[in-house]
Amino acid sequence: MYSPDWFVLDDPARIAQLIEAAPLCTLVAQGPEGLVANHLPVLVEGDRVIGHVALVNDLHRMLPEGAEVLAIFQGASGYISPDWYPTKAEHHRHVPTWNYEVVHLHGRIRFRHDDKAKLAVVGKLTRHFEAKTGTGWRMADAPRDYLEQMLAAIVAFEIEVTRVQAKAKLGQNREPVDLDGAITGLEGQGGAALARAMRDARDAD
Numbered sequence: 001m002y003s004p005d006w007f008v009l010d011d012p013a014r015i016a017q018l019i020e021a022a023p024l025c026t027l028v029a030q031g032p033e034g035l036v037a038n039h040l041p042v043l044v045e046g047d048r049v050i051g052h053v054a055l056v057n058d059l060h061r062m063l064p065e066g067a068e069v070l071a072i073f074q075g076a077s078g079y080i081s082p083d084w085y086p087t088k089a090e091h092h093r094h095v096p097t098w099n100y101e102v103v104h105l106h107g108r109i110r111f112r113h114d115d116k117a118k119l120a121v122v123g124k125l126t127r128h129f130e131a132k133t134g135t136g137w138r139m140a141d142a143p144r145d146y147l148e149q150m151l152a153a154i155v156a157f158e159i160e161v162t163r164v165q166a167k168a169k170l171g172q173n174r175e176p177v178d179l180d181g182a183i184t185g186l187e188g189q190g191g192a193a194l195a196r197a198m199r200d201a202r203d204a205d
Contacts, residue, residue: 001104001165006173009101009166018075018103018166019044023129025051026072029109031062042071043128049105049159050121060111060155069109069159075101076193080171084185085178099169099182101197106163112156121156170194170201 009015027038038059042051049071053059063069077100088094112118123139130137139147171179179202186195 001102001167003165003167004173007167007169009103009168014168015103015164015166016044018101019073022073022075025049025105026074027059028070028072029059029063029067031059036062041125041129043124044105044161047161049107049161050124050157052118052121052125052154052156055153055155057155060157063109063111065110066108069107071105071107071159073103073105075103075168076191076197077101078186078189078191078194080182081185084181085174086181087175087178094178099171099194099198101168101170102166104165105159105161106165107159107161109157109159112158115151118151118154118156122151122154168197168201170198172201176202 023041023043024039025042027040027042029036036059038053038057040051040053042049077098080097080099082088082094082096085094112121119139126137126139142150171182174182179198183195183198183202186192186198
């Protein structure tokens with residue numbers, strides 16, 4: 001990933017926050033017929049990523065054990081208009097851009113077909129996301145035969161993370177007055193999440 005020094009994100013806590021806020025990763029792999037991408041909710045536990053795919057998804061059949069994959073997590077993003085920069089009136093030397101936050105986790109994937117592994121992964125995902133919604137559904141709430149049927153239809157996976165790349169392109173290379181103008185512009189267009197990220201990056205400097 002191209003990332004000028006301005007935009008390199010190397011704060012582990014911030015990277016973890018981005019992943020926590022956007023757990024639906026794009027999982028990219030090199031298959032026999034070229035690149036394939038799947039969109040999967042996952043959990044990151046230290047240096048590993050866990051999740052599952054449908055049994056009918058050919059991903060677990062096309063990739064050898066330990067194949068290299070890339071998990072992409074996309075944070076806040078949005079269009080930035082030159083009209084939001086106050087200095088545009090002075091010299092007009094601005095063009096549109098797109099600000100965003102993104103995390104790339106490179107690693108090696110291994111699939112698990114045994115019930116114990118599948119039950120563990122589904123249990124962790126369920127507890128995590130049920131806690132976030134404030135609801136109380138548990139796997140035990142489903143009939144046992146139905147749960148067994150559902151588990152038989154998935155394959156668990158674990159990715160051993162080997163490299164982390166993160167980028168926060170949030171206007172850090174702009175003059176303060178223009179950065180503030182872009183934040184205000186975003187807030188006026190409903191881009192509160194990106195505006196907040198830009199303000200946080202500004203205040204952290």
